[in-house]
Amino acid sequence: MAELTFACMDAQALPWAAGPTLRFRLRITAPEGVRVHALVLSCQLRIDPRARPYSDAEAQGLDYVFGAPARWATSMQALHFATVGVTVPGFTGTTECDLMVPCTYDLEPGLGKYLHALAEGTVPMTFLFSGTLFEAPAGGAGVQVGRVPWDREAAYALPVVVWRELMDLYFPDTAWLRLRRDTVDALLRHQARHAVPTADELLTSLLAAQAPAEEEDGLCPTPR
Numbered sequence: 478m479a480e481l482t483f484a485c486m487d488a489q490a491l492p493w494a495a496g497p498t499l500r501f502r503l504r505i506t507a508p509e510g511v512r513v514h515a516l517v518l519s520c521q522l523r524i525d526p527r528a529r530p531y532s533d534a535e536a537q538g539l540d541y542v543f544g545a546p547a548r549w550a551t552s553m554q555a556l557h558f559a560t561v562g563v564t565v566p567g568f569t570g571t572t573e574c575d576l577m578v579p580c581t582y583d584l585e586p587g588l589g590k591y592l593h594a595l596a597e598g599t600v601p602m603t604f605l606f607s608g609t610l611f612e613a614p615a616g617g618a619g620v621q622v623g624r625v626p627w628d629r630e631a632a633y634a635l636p637v638v639v640w641r642e643l644m645d646l647y648f649p650d651t652a653w654l655r656l657r658r659d660t661v662d663a664l665l666r667h668q669a670r671h672a673v674p675t676a677d678e679l680l681t682s683l684l685a686a687q688a689p690a691e692e693e694d695g696l697c698p699t700p701r
């Protein structure tokens with residue numbers, strides 16, 4: 478079967494989608510003389526946190542994900558970003574297609590905390606490809622069906638500003654926290670009892686009330 482090569486050329490925040498979506502532009506190249514009838518791709522996206530440096534402020538944010546920098550040699554591991562699929566129409570030579578990747582801003586998983594901590598630079602990503610290739614045999618009729626092996630991959634440096642733009646489009650100046658249902662019920666009861674207009678104001682007031690006690694006990698955390 479033909480050995481295809483892959484590259485990621487660009488990434489953009491997709492406006493007006495049902496949910497936050499990144500659009501990655503892929504370039505796929507087939508060997509000379511090969512006719513691809515169709516290509517059904519599966520793509521796993523990974524982040525390699527070790528492939529970039531971090532500022533002191535970013536390192537403080539990453540403490541929630543990997544611990545202190547002294548532990549990063551063992552604790553900093555690749556993060557799974559997404560697994561998505563795309564069907565590519567027939568082509569010869571080179572073609573390009575869009576890979577749509579749904580995203581979230583949930584700060585509960587490590588991935589959300591990691592991206593939230595980044596202030597600038599790029600996010601080092603690796604695209605791992607697999608799938609089914611429908612190929613026209615050389616000098617013959619019919620179609621050959623084969624697999625795209627998992628060793629097909631491409632690297633891409635996603636600009637942090639693109640991620641920020643995406644989150645600002647769908648969650649302007651906000652982020653998401655996942656809470657247990659009973660915790661939410663208790664917060665709502667407290668909010669109603671004290672006539673606090675929003676959940677944000679409720680949590681801010683609770684944190685403010687806790688701060689003096691932490692300072693007296695010497696437990697007030699260093700601001701991040």
